[in-house]
Amino acid sequence: MEMLELDGSQGGGQLLRSALSLSLCTGIGFTLQDIRAKRSKPGLMRQHLTAVNAAAKVGGANVIGAELGATSLRFEPGTIRSGDYEFSTGSAGSCTLVLQTVLPALWSADATSRVRLQGGTHNPLAPCADFLAESFVPRLRDFGIEVDLELESPGFYPAGGGVLHATVHPARELRACAFESRGELERIDGTALLSALSSDIGLRELAVLQARFDLGEDARHLRQVRPPRGPGNALILRVRHAAHTTTFTGFGQRGTSAETVAARVANEAQTYLDSGACIDEYLGDQLLLPMALAGGGSLTTTAPSDHLRSNAALIEKFLPVEITWEQQDAGTWRVTVKS
CATH class of the missing domain: 3.30.360.20 (RNA 3'-terminal phosphate cyclase, insert domain)
Incomplete structure (x- = not known):
């Protein structure tokens, strides 16, 4: 199995989650060292560990180092399996980030999957359930990806306890998309x-x-x-x-x-x-992965965030694509993915 050596000190939990998603979709394994090394509490926290275990379950992966506080991880993907899944962060940790980790694998599966997630649905450090339902999922539909979301109950920090349901349908072939004009x-x-x-x-x-x-x-x-x-x-x-x-x-x-x-x-x-952008900076980062899996596309955004830049560099390690960004005017950048 092809394995990549990744430096976990160059990002936070997002780098780990993106690596998990890409590994499941490409069949390429990875080792991640110095996980979240620059954070005040380095290593895997509970929501990161939940994402690792969720990815391992969905993708039949062999994992070494999946422990709280671990600063290194080895992930060897297996075969993606559709099914009925339930994942809980056991805290107010974001269950929406766990969902985003396994979504690419589940839409690549051969049958519909249903996922019940418990934890934080409205967390200051993650996309909330409303953002997923109203901004993220509609754009996935443009790629040919069908995801149904149902928020059973919101969960806030620090109590958590929210419940989110997702039904993920298989996507046979992703369409390349351009999100450059938002319209009136x-x-x-x-x-x-x-x-x-x-x-x-x-x-x-x-x-x-x-x-x-x-x-x-x-x-x-x-x-x-x-x-x-x-x-x-x-x-x-x-x-x-x-x-x-x-x-x-x-x-x-x-x-x-x-x-x-x-x-x-x-x-x-x-x-x-005030900008001419179609996509805000947070969603721009999240659309890179399906765009790369589709083999190309483009979007306009207000700014290429640090997350977008680091995510682009990681995607290029797993997939044969090139991701570039060019400033269009004072408030608008164009991001392009080419295979």
């Missing part, structure tokens, strides 16, 4: 999601968004999680264009006012609106 602006709306917190917090957040984007009453939504699983607050702003919906999320935290949380989300959305 159709609608902007916001949702304040609260668990075990006063509705006043959400109303104040929505008032800031209303003032910034002139949101009508039917574009402002307040949701209380029932039953609550510990305190939590996520503010979700959707910017809907004809060709793409971009989702921006902010999270309430102790010592930060509702107005500050909302202003940060509004500023991020305004930066996107």
